[in-house]
Amino acid sequence: MGWQRGAYWLATLGLMQSIGCSDAEVDANSSLAAAGSDAGSDSSGVNGAGSDTAAAADAARDPDAAAADDALDAASPDTSPDAGADSGPEAGPDAATDANQDSSADAATGADSASDAVTEACPGCLFSQPPPAGHPGAVGPYKLKPAEQIGYNTGILDGYKDMLVLRPEAAGVFPTVLFLPGKQLADGGGFPAKLGYPYRAWLEQIASHGYVVALIRVEKGLLDADHQRMASDAWSAYKVLTDKITMAHPDKVALVGHSMGAKVALLAAVKTLADDPGGTLPDPAAVLVYSVSNEPPPIGEFQNALGEVKKIPATAKTFFTFATGNNDETAPWNTQGKANAAALYDALATERKQLLVLHGTGKGDPNPPTTPELHDDHAAPLSISGKPGSAADFAMETSYLDALDWYGFWKWTVGALQWHWSGGDPKWAYGDQRLHGGNLPNGAGTLSHQLFAQKWTQLPAP
Numbered sequence: 001m002g003w004q005r006g007a008y009w010l011a012t013l014g015l016m017q018s019i020g021c022s023d024a025e026v027d028a029n030s031s032l033a034a035a036g037s038d039a040g041s042d043s044s045g046v047n048g049a050g051s052d053t054a055a056a057a058d059a060a061r062d063p064d065a066a067a068a069d070d071a072l073d074a075a076s077p078d079t080s081p082d083a084g085a086d087s088g089p090e091a092g093p094d095a096a097t098d099a100n101q102d103s104s105a106d107a108a109t110g111a112d113s114a115s116d117a118v119t120e121a122c123p124g125c126l127f128s129q130p131p132p133a134g135h136p137g138a139v140g141p142y143k144l145k146p147a148e149q150i151g152y153n154t155g156i157l158d159g160y161k162d163m164l165v166l167r168p169e170a171a172g173v174f175p176t177v178l179f180l181p182g183k184q185l186a187d188g189g190g191f192p193a194k195l196g197y198p199y200r201a202w203l204e205q206i207a208s209h210g211y212v213v214a215l216i217r218v219e220k221g222l223l224d225a226d227h228q229r230m231a232s233d234a235w236s237a238y239k240v241l242t243d244k245i246t247m248a249h250p251d252k253v254a255l256v257g258h259s260m261g262a263k264v265a266l267l268a269a270v271k272t273l274a275d276d277p278g279g280t281l282p283d284p285a286a287v288l289v290y291s292v293s294n295e296p297p298p299i300g301e302f303q304n305a306l307g308e309v310k311k312i313p314a315t316a317k318t319f320f321t322f323a324t325g326n327n328d329e330t331a332p333w334n335t336q337g338k339a340n341a342a343a344l345y346d347a348l349a350t351e352r353k354q355l356l357v358l359h360g361t362g363k364g365d366p367n368p369p370t371t372p373e374l375h376d377d378h379a380a381p382l383s384i385s386g387k388p389g390s391a392a393d394f395a396m397e398t399s400y401l402d403a404l405d406w407y408g409f410w411k412w413t414v415g416a417l418q419w420h421w422s423g424g425d426p427k428w429a430y431g432d433q434r435l436h437g438g439n440l441p442n443g444a445g446t447l448s449h450q451l452f453a454q455k456w457t458q459l460p461a462p
Contacts, residue, residue, distance in 0.1 A: 127372065127402040128385075130205070131438065136414040136428040137406040140209030142168035149195055152216075152233075152240040163216040163237050164196035166207040167247060175252035175285075175421045177206060177213045178238055180230075180261030180268070182293070185396075186217040188388035198390075199258070201383035201401070202410055209414055210422065212248040214241050218264060222391055225300040227260070231267035235281055252421055254286045256413060258381045259331065262292035263305050266344065273318060274311035285420040285462065286319045290381045290409055293331035294339045306339045306347050314349040317460075319420075321429065323356040323412055325376035325404075326365070326450075330395070333357070334452075342452075351455035356434060358408045358449050367437075368445035374402045381409045403447055407437035420462045430459060 131137045145167050153161040168174060181199060189197035196203060196215040207213045216237040218230035234255075242250040257265030265287055272281035296302040312318075322341045324333040333341035345355045360376035361367045367374070375397070382388065382399035411428055418424025427433040437447030 127370075127374070127400075127406075127441070130406055135438075136411045136418065136424075137205075139205060140207075140414075142170055142208050142210055144204060144207055145169045147196075150214075150240065150244060152237040154236075160217055160220050161233060161237070162195065163214045163241065164200075164203075165212065165214050165241065165245060166203050167212045167245065168207065168210055170210075171247075173247050173249050174210050174212050175254065175417065176238070176242065176248045176250070177211050177254050177256060177417065178234055178241075178265075178268075179203060179213060179215045180218060180234060180255070180257035180264045181215060182259030182261050182291075182392070183219065184222060184390050184392040185259070185261075185382075185388055186215070186219060188384075188390040188392070190389045193390060198382045198384055198388045198392075198399070202381070202405070202413075205383075205410055206413060206417070209418065211417060212241075212245060214238075214248075219260075223297075223299055225297040225303065227264055227267055227303045227305070230264045231271055234264060234268045235271060238281075251282045253282045253284050254288065254417055254420070255284045256288045256290070257292070258290045259293045259378065262289040263294050265289055266292070266305055266309055269318065269320075270308045270311055273316050274313065283316070284318050286321065286416045288413055288416060289320065289322045289341070289344075291324050291328055291331055291333075291378050292322065292341050292344060294344060295331060304339060306343060309344055309347045310349065312348060312350060314351070316350045316352070318350070318352065319416070319430070320345075320348060320350065320353040321356065321412060321416060322354070323358060323409060325358045325360070325378065325380045327360065327362075327376050328378045330378035330397075345453060351457075352460075353456075354430070354434075354454040355452045356412065356449060357452045358404060359447075360404060361440075361447070367447050368440060370403075370440055370444055372400065372402065374404050374447070375400055376404060380404045383410075403437065403440070407447060408449065426459055 130139055133139075148165045149162055150165055151162045153159060179199065181196075185198045187193040187195045187197055194200075195217065199215060203213045203215055214237065216234055218233040218237075220226075224230075238253070242248045255265040255268055257263070266289060269284060269287045272283055294305045322333075322345050324331075324341045326333075331340045332338050341355060345353060358376045358380060359365050359367055361370040361374040362376075365376065377397045379397040379399040383401055383405055384399050385401045387393040387398060388396060412434060413429075415424065415426075415428025415434065416430070419426040419429055425431070425433075435449050435451055437449055439445070440447055
């Protein structure tokens, strides 16, 4: 989660500070944030296959951007990805085809009873149920092994270093997904705390499609703000993971993060794409950055990621996806002077990048109203209903397992991973359908999001 003041006032016995971003570099290098503040909130033109608002924002930034969606649409077939293609390219022949049975949140319970039709919408789905087979948000074909908690600690003071590993119950070698959680969100669920609890259903969903997924704890404690060390910890965990879990592919790697973890994922990408001349670390195929928080801490030095991401060369082959809720008040994505999603997107030299904005169904949102309301706040990437059950409760909005979970961040994550490694359809992550949230229950209409900005003009082969 972000560095929201309320939690830290409580944690530090009333120590209050007025936090501001004094780095002049934010304003100097945030042309997207400055130019886009109105476009991000004025979403009357949003629709499932792209929006006038998004097109105008792209055209204002890049003369080639107006043609981006046309090129992507031409490269994307009209059919949804086949569930049968969800297995990893090196998966064993005995892979299970049943729905994942190891979900602590029982997120998969609605999948078997739902329609098996391969559609890009989910008619009749309840907000708490995953889409049917064939949709990128659906449960994949693999059962999972029991979750395993592995330490990557090297010293007596490194007790915080552990990770939750989820993997298919199948023979073979599978791509590796390193997930970095938000601040104080590595665990939760009350006492005793459960590692990975706030994201568990999401991570199991990803693993069920044929991936080894590791949620990595990189935070020492509440006041830990050393994000550069956390990024190094992520790669230390990767080395232990690929050594101990032989089915984790050491070269096929993706970095995924939420909030503080999204910032750490970016810094981890810098460490391999810009700071690893010997090539000892793998270059990630994709970096998926959700609700990124690059906010100054109330105590300690601000390690601004803005200058760091500029080190990533324009020739990098990695695809970067920034996605954020439009009403994220913890880490506002397009506020001038805030070096969060829009500013970080703008600082990246590579053209393999896009910025997606999630829209809910509340007051002022472009989507039809629903009951319950679907949220587009900082908690949208969580896969729980209620509070995380950790120190994050003081600052994090209440989380809802709703259609924004199934049709937003989860869809983009699985869609990206499938295209990079399993021959999936690119439109779910990089094409026109990345905006399509699916049909709302009871014929209320279509849930749609927004492509705010995108640089590439054609879709390179993975």
